[in-house]
Amino acid sequence: MKKLLPIVTFILGIVLCFSACNSKKIEMIEKSEMQIKVEEFAYVDLVAPELIAQLSEKEKQLIPIFIKIAEIMDQLFWKQTFGDKTILDTISDTFMADFANINYGPWERLKDNQSFVPGFGAKPLGCQYYPEDITKEEFEAFYDKNKSSLYTILKRNADGSLKTVWYKDEFKEDLDKVCALIDEAIALTEDSGLRYYLLERKKAFQTDDYFKSDMAWMDMKESKLDFIVGPIENYDDKFQEAKASYEAFVLIKDEVRSKNLEKFILMLPQLQKELPCEPKYKKFVPGTSSDLNVYNALYYGGDCNAGSKTIAINLPNDDRVAAAKGTRRLQLRNSMQAKFDKILMPIGQLIITPEQLGNLNFDAFFWNVTFHEVAHGLGVKDLVNGKGTVDKALGTEKTSWEEAKADILGLFMVIKLIDMGEITNITEEDAITTYIAGILRSVRFGAASSHGKANMMCFNYFEKAGAFTRNEVGQYVIDYDKAYQAMNDWAKLIIETQGNGDFEFAKQYRSENGGITETLQADLDKVNNAGIPRDIRFNQGIRILGLE
Numbered sequence: 001m002k003k004l005l006p007i008v009t010f011i012l013g014i015v016l017c018f019s020a021c022n023s024k025k026i027e028m029i030e031k032s033e034m035q036i037k038v039e040e041f042a043y044v045d046l047v048a049p050e051l052i053a054q055l056s057e058k059e060k061q062l063i064p065i066f067i068k069i070a071e072i073m074d075q076l077f078w079k080q081t082f083g084d085k086t087i088l089d090t091i092s093d094t095f096m097a098d099f100a101n102i103n104y105g106p107w108e109r110l111k112d113n114q115s116f117v118p119g120f121g122a123k124p125l126g127c128q129y130y131p132e133d134i135t136k137e138e139f140e141a142f143y144d145k146n147k148s149s150l151y152t153i154l155k156r157n158a159d160g161s162l163k164t165v166w167y168k169d170e171f172k173e174d175l176d177k178v179c180a181l182i183d184e185a186i187a188l189t190e191d192s193g194l195r196y197y198l199l200e201r202k203k204a205f206q207t208d209d210y211f212k213s214d215m216a217w218m219d220m221k222e223s224k225l226d227f228i229v230g231p232i233e234n235y236d237d238k239f240q241e242a243k244a245s246y247e248a249f250v251l252i253k254d255e256v257r258s259k260n261l262e263k264f265i266l267m268l269p270q271l272q273k274e275l276p277c278e279p280k281y282k283k284f285v286p287g288t289s290s291d292l293n294v295y296n297a298l299y300y301g302g303d304c305n306a307g308s309k310t311i312a313i314n315l316p317n318d319d320r321v322a323a324a325k326g327t328r329r330l331q332l333r334n335s336m337q338a339k340f341d342k343i344l345m346p347i348g349q350l351i352i353t354p355e356q357l358g359n360l361n362f363d364a365f366f367w368n369v370t371f372h373e374v375a376h377g378l379g380v381k382d383l384v385n386g387k388g389t390v391d392k393a394l395g396t397e398k399t400s401w402e403e404a405k406a407d408i409l410g411l412f413m414v415i416k417l418i419d420m421g422e423i424t425n426i427t428e429e430d431a432i433t434t435y436i437a438g439i440l441r442s443v444r445f446g447a448a449s450s451h452g453k454a455n456m457m458c459f460n461y462f463e464k465a466g467a468f469t470r471n472e473v474g475q476y477v478i479d480y481d482k483a484y485q486a487m488n489d490w491a492k493l494i495i496e497t498q499g500n501g502d503f504e505f506a507k508q509y510r511s512e513n514g515g516i517t518e519t520l521q522a523d524l525d526k527v528n529n530a531g532i533p534r535d536i537r538f539n540q541g542i543r544i545l546g547l548e
């Protein structure tokens with residue numbers, strides 16, 4: 001990237017001057033495209049005063065140390081995904097510079113990584129994890145047993161040949177600082193589970209072997225603070241999806257709400273029996289040892305802070321750890337609240353009839369999102385004919401149907417728990433209204449993903465069943481009786497399709513019902529033209545937390 005600097009700066013100079021001179025004339029009448037793009041990310045303060053107040057003095061002192069480490073993860077991710085960040089200092093348009101910060105580079109993450117800074121072409125598929133000019137053929141021909149490791153980058157020797165370099169060596173200077181900060185944290189840590197995890201995580205940064213520290217993280221059950229840190233997800237690497245990106249979440253557990261969820265997990269076997277289908281489809285006994293907790297996020301650094309923001313986490317990714325210890329699902333309540341307030345509520349105000357708008361609320365959104373996760377553990381796993389698993393039988397249709405199942409059984413469970421008097425802060429109408437509005441939030445930018453197709457199958461089923469109609473001004477009016485019936489019928493159809501392993505039906509049904517209809521597209525256009533944010537960004541750090 002460095003060798004490009006003089007050329008880029010030169011081109012940028014011309015283009016930016018040209019556009020700046022031009023934009024001066026029009027800024028009185030309209031916002032620049034860049035300003036609009038930046039403002040589509042609504043600012044949210046990441047704070048949790050009530051939860052922080054419950055921490056001990058030493059726990060409070062840990063937060064700034066974790067944030068310092070998270071800031072280093074942020075810098076490391078810049079190096080991985082873009083390279084030398086100072087190249088972007090030459091951008092004189094402040095909105096364009098800000099948009100580059102949101103995207104961690106000059107490529108728009110929510111728009112197929114298209115370049116938005118003049119002088120920059122397409123984003124290299126392999127980011128900076130590989131030499132920019134590497135080809136698939138060259139990668140395949142390169143013999144090195146570590147070339148596909150999550151924790152190596154590929155570089156060129158002086159003679160142009162390829163070599164692998166471990167993260168621990170490539171980023172040694174920064175990782176030494178990380179380890180010194182972890183030592184500071186260990187000295188302050190009172191919780192033995194957290195202390196052991198930090199010890200193992202430090203070793204992992206030094207060895208690029210994260211297995212033991214992932215195991216230690218799963219064993220950490222009591223700590224009020226959680227700190228997800230390291231090279232974790234591999235989505236940024238579009239060349240091989242092999243390389244892990246640095247990131248960090250500093251989280252604080254909401255113990256009261258987490259305890260509540262624990263109670264619901266114990267009810268899963270009973271809820272499984274209530275599913276609206278024949279007994280042969282509900283023989284599976286769901287596990288009750290799930291690790292599902294509620295947190296407030298205090299800081300996002302690196303990969304997880306780039307582009308759209310995560311509101312629920314399921315880790316670790318290492319299958320060996322998942323097999324031995326299960327996974328931990330973390331619901332980030334304040335980030336969910338932010339997306340609800342800034343995005344879902346404004347969508348509802350536009351699209352739901354005023355008489356039913358009172359049924360759109362955050363608590364219902366929280367339960368729906370949380371029970372979507374739980375619902376993955378319910379339903380049917382093995383074919384009812386005894387000839388294998390659902391996953392295998394449904395093949396390429398597997399994910400869309402599994403997501404549709406989680407969506408509708410999530411709603412089903414919320415409504416059952418309301419009936420049982422277990423969830424008391426919302427009504428059935430709240431759950432249904434928020435569910436329908438939530439689909440519009442999810443598919444606003446297209447339904448190409450498995451999640452998107454699943455969402456559309458649910459939405460289209462509800463519409464065909466008359467669960468909602470549009471009034472004379474195009475707003476949704478929900479018929480709650482029909483919606484309730486649609487929920488049960490659709491859940492039954494999904495479970496039967498999965499349990500029978502009916503691939504042909506699954507494929508045909510999804511291709512006919514998994515798309516965005518013209519009427520829905522018109523609704524989505526209305527939402528998109530109303531200037532409702534696309535996503536959120538954070539005011540975060542030690543100062544805003546009052547921990548300076």
Ligand SMILES: [Zn+2]
Pocket residue numbers: 372373376403406
């Ligand atoms: Zn899911």
